[in-house]
Amino acid sequence: MQEKRIIPCLDVCNGRVVKGVNFENLRDAGDPVELAAFYDQEGADELVFLDIMATSEGRQTMVDVVAKTARQISIPLTVGGGIRDLEGMRRLLEAGAAKVAVSSAAVKDPSLLAAGAKEFGRRRIIAAIDARKEAEGFWRVYINGGKVPTQLDAVTWAKEVAALGAGEILLTSMDKDGTEDGYDLELTAAVREQVQIPVIASGGAGNLEHLWAAIVQGKADAVLCASIFHFRRYTIAEAKQFLADRGVKVRL
Amino acid sequence: MIGVIDYKAGNAPSVLNALRALKIEAELISTPEALRPVTGIILPGVGSARATMDSLRELRLIPTLEEKVLGEKTPFLGICIGMQILMEYSAEGDTPCLGWLKGRVERFDGAVRIPQMGWNEVTFRRRDPILAGLPEKEFFYFVNSYYVRPEAEEVVLATTHYGREFCSMLAWGSLYATQFHAEKSGVAGLKLLKNFALLAGGEPDADETPHCLF
Known part of the structure; x- marks a missing residue:
C-alpha cells in the first residue's frame, strides 16, 4: 500500500510568501523558492503553492516563481x-x-476539469474544494477564496469532479482552516468514502495528532499543513516519525 | 548529449530541469533531425497512452526512435507513460503501442485508490549499472492508474506493491523504463538519472550526486 504524504503549503502573493512564516535559518523568510528548497531538503513529499491574490499582473509573477x-x-x-x-x-x-489545482473556475465551468484532464492527463489536475459545514451531513462549497457560497454540496461535488477527470481532491474545511484545532475528520471521511481518487485533507492542523487523525480517522491520503511547519513547531522528519511510530506508512 | 522528447504540455521541462541541475547536457527534442545526434534518449509521457502515441506520430519521431533505440542500441529511458507505450497494447483507451517489448498495460483494480499518487517503495531484483549507489529498496514518486505486464520476466528490473505487485522498472540491454517519476523523486531519482546519463556517455561535471539541488 502506498505511503501517506505530508505536504507543506505556502501562500504566495506577488512572488512572496505571505501569512505567518517564521524561519530564522533562512536568509529571507518570504522567498517561496528558498522555502520550497528548504522543505524539499527536509523530506516533504510534495509542495503546494497557493496564489492567494491571483491578479492578472500577479499571474506572470507566479509563473516565474x-x-x-x-x-x-x-x-x-x-x-x-x-x-x-x-x-x-x-x-x-x-x-x-x-x-495544477482548480477551484472556482471548475465550479463555474465543470467542463474545464474534463478539458484539462484530456489535454494534460488527469494525474496533473487537482480539484480544490473549499467547504463549510452548514447542517448535519451537509458541507456547502464556496468559491472565490471562500467569499461566495454555491448551491453545491461538497460530497456530491467531489464525486462529480472525480467523474469529470480530476486526479485528486484538495479538500479544505473553511471551519477548521486557521483554527489549529484539527482537520474536519467527518468531512474528510465523507468525501474520501465517496470517491476513488486520492483526497488531501486541508485546514486545521495544529499538532501531530491532528495529522494522524486526518489519516486514520479521516482516511486522508495526504495532509496539507502550513503553520505547524512554517513556525518550526515541528520538523517534517518529526511529523513523519510520529506517524511511523503509530503504524502509518510514510516515506522516511 | 541527452535528448528529452518534448511534447507540448508533457513533463519534459521537469525532466530537463532535473538533468540540468545535475549539470548533464540535455536538450528538448521534437523533430527526427534533432533526435539523430543524441547519445541518450529520455521519453516522458503526456496525458494518456493514446495521446502519447498520437504525439509521437504527429512529430514523426517513431521511425528514428526505433532506428536509434532498437537498431543502434542508444541508451533509452522511458518514464511513466513513456514506459507503458513500450508494450504492445494499453488498455487505456484501447491503444496499440510501440511493441518494443512483448506485453500489455493494465489498469489497477480492486480496493486501491486510482490513480496511485505519491511515494511508494521500489524493490530491485538485481543489480544494474543504472542502480549504482542505490540500496536494494528505495522510495520513488508515482502517479499512475495503469501498470505494465511484460511477458518476459527477465525484463523486470524492479517491482512495487500497490494492491498487487507490479513491474515498476524495466531493463533490457540499454533500454530502461520506470513507472515512477525519477525527476520528482528527490535524491534517489536524481541518482538514477545521473546513472542513466553516465550510461549514455554524458559527463556530468560533479563527481558526486548532490544531496539536494541547491
Whole structure:
C-alpha cells in the first residue's frame, strides 16, 4: 500500500510568501523558492503553492516563481489559485508545476476539469474544494477564496469532479482552516468514502495528532499543513516519525 | 548529449530541469533531425497512452526512435507513460503501442485508490549499472492508474506493491523504463538519472550526486 504524504503549503502573493512564516535559518523568510528548497531538503513529499491574490499582473509573477522553484526542487509542486482556463494550466505546467489545482473556475465551468484532464492527463489536475459545514451531513462549497457560497454540496461535488477527470481532491474545511484545532475528520471521511481518487485533507492542523487523525480517522491520503511547519513547531522528519511510530506508512 | 522528447504540455521541462541541475547536457527534442545526434534518449509521457502515441506520430519521431533505440542500441529511458507505450497494447483507451517489448498495460483494480499518487517503495531484483549507489529498496514518486505486464520476466528490473505487485522498472540491454517519476523523486531519482546519463556517455561535471539541488 502506498505511503501517506505530508505536504507543506505556502501562500504566495506577488512572488512572496505571505501569512505567518517564521524561519530564522533562512536568509529571507518570504522567498517561496528558498522555502520550497528548504522543505524539499527536509523530506516533504510534495509542495503546494497557493496564489492567494491571483491578479492578472500577479499571474506572470507566479509563473516565474514556479519556473525558478521547479529548477531548485526534486519533488512534485502543485500550484493553485486563479487558474481559469486551459491556457492558465498550460503556463504553470510548462513552467514546471507537476500539477495544477482548480477551484472556482471548475465550479463555474465543470467542463474545464474534463478539458484539462484530456489535454494534460488527469494525474496533473487537482480539484480544490473549499467547504463549510452548514447542517448535519451537509458541507456547502464556496468559491472565490471562500467569499461566495454555491448551491453545491461538497460530497456530491467531489464525486462529480472525480467523474469529470480530476486526479485528486484538495479538500479544505473553511471551519477548521486557521483554527489549529484539527482537520474536519467527518468531512474528510465523507468525501474520501465517496470517491476513488486520492483526497488531501486541508485546514486545521495544529499538532501531530491532528495529522494522524486526518489519516486514520479521516482516511486522508495526504495532509496539507502550513503553520505547524512554517513556525518550526515541528520538523517534517518529526511529523513523519510520529506517524511511523503509530503504524502509518510514510516515506522516511 | 541527452535528448528529452518534448511534447507540448508533457513533463519534459521537469525532466530537463532535473538533468540540468545535475549539470548533464540535455536538450528538448521534437523533430527526427534533432533526435539523430543524441547519445541518450529520455521519453516522458503526456496525458494518456493514446495521446502519447498520437504525439509521437504527429512529430514523426517513431521511425528514428526505433532506428536509434532498437537498431543502434542508444541508451533509452522511458518514464511513466513513456514506459507503458513500450508494450504492445494499453488498455487505456484501447491503444496499440510501440511493441518494443512483448506485453500489455493494465489498469489497477480492486480496493486501491486510482490513480496511485505519491511515494511508494521500489524493490530491485538485481543489480544494474543504472542502480549504482542505490540500496536494494528505495522510495520513488508515482502517479499512475495503469501498470505494465511484460511477458518476459527477465525484463523486470524492479517491482512495487500497490494492491498487487507490479513491474515498476524495466531493463533490457540499454533500454530502461520506470513507472515512477525519477525527476520528482528527490535524491534517489536524481541518482538514477545521473546513472542513466553516465550510461549514455554524458559527463556530468560533479563527481558526486548532490544531496539536494541547491
